[in-house]
Amino acid sequence: xxxxxxxxxxxxxxxxxxxxxxxxxxxxxxxxxxxxxxxxxxxxxxxxxxxxxxxxxxxxxxxxxxxxxxxxxxxxxxxxxxxxxxxxxxxxxxxxxxxxxxxxxxxxxxxxxxxxxxxxxxxxxxxxxxxxxxxxxxxxxxxxxxxxxxxxxxxxxxxxxxxxxxxxxxxxxxxxxxxxxxxxxxxxxxxxxxxxxxxxxxxxxxxxxxxxxxxxxxxxxxxxxxxxxxxxxxxxxxxxxxxxxxxxxxxx
Numbered sequence: 001x002x003x004x005x006x007x008x009x010x011x012x013x014x015x016x017x018x019x020x021x022x023x024x025x026x027x028x029x030x031x032x033x034x035x036x037x038x039x040x041x042x043x044x045x046x047x048x049x050x051x052x053x054x055x056x057x058x059x060x061x062x063x064x065x066x067x068x069x070x071x072x073x074x075x076x077x078x079x080x081x082x083x084x085x086x087x088x089x090x091x092x093x094x095x096x097x098x099x100x101x102x103x104x105x106x107x108x109x110x111x112x113x114x115x116x117x118x119x120x121x122x123x124x125x126x127x128x129x130x131x132x133x134x135x136x137x138x139x140x141x142x143x144x145x146x147x148x149x150x151x152x153x154x155x156x157x158x159x160x161x162x163x164x165x166x167x168x169x170x171x172x173x174x175x176x177x178x179x180x181x182x183x184x185x186x187x188x189x190x191x192x193x194x195x196x197x198x199x200x201x202x203x204x205x206x207x208x209x210x211x212x213x214x215x216x217x218x219x220x221x222x223x224x225x226x227x228x229x230x231x232x233x234x235x236x237x238x239x240x241x242x243x244x245x246x247x248x249x250x251x252x
Contacts, residue, residue, distance in 0.1 A: 075154030133219030
C-alpha cells in the first residue's frame, strides 16, 4: 500500500502519515487474530519536500510576515505621524489631491517591500535551498498583490487612529500575532478548534502562504491558486473602500 503525503507542510504530512500507518497496523492486528497472518506494508512517499525540511515552511511564512509588517505597519505609522504633527492638513490644502498625497506616502513602501520580497526569494533559494518550481513572474505578481493588500490595510489603520502609539498597538495586535499564530505559519490550521479555523480563514496571510508554497514547491500556475488570488483581491478592494470612506469622514 502506497501512502503519498503532501510535505509542503512537513509537520502536517508527518502527522497524517503516522496516523494512517497506525490505522493500517490496527487493521492488521484485527484480521490476524483468527486467520492466517498476512501483511500490508505501507510505502510512504513524500511529495514536494522529500527530506521534510522545515525551511520549506519557514521561508514562505517569514515572507508573509515581513511583507505584512513593512507594508501595513510602516504605512500606518507614516500617515499617522503626519496627522499627529498636524502636517497632513497642510498637505491637503496644497494643490495636490488627497489621493495623490496618499499614493506619494505609500509608494516608497511598495518599492521597499517588493525589494524585500525579492531578497527573501533569492536568499531562500541560494542559502536555504528552497526551490522555485513555478513561474517567477507569477510569484512576483502575487507578492505585489499581497503588498497592495497590506498597504490598503495600513491606510485603513491610519484612517481610524490619531497617534502613532495607537496605530502601532493595533498593527501589532491585528497583524503580527495573527500572522504568526493563525496563518498556518507555525500551527496547522486543520489541528485547531473549528472556532479558530473560522478566524484563520479571515486572515489574508493564510492565502498568501498557500500561494507561495504552491508556486515555489509544487510549480503550479494561476489555475491552481485562482481562489486564493481572488480572496486577496477581494481583501484589497474591501480595505481600500473602507479606508477611503473612513479617511474622508475623518478629514472633512
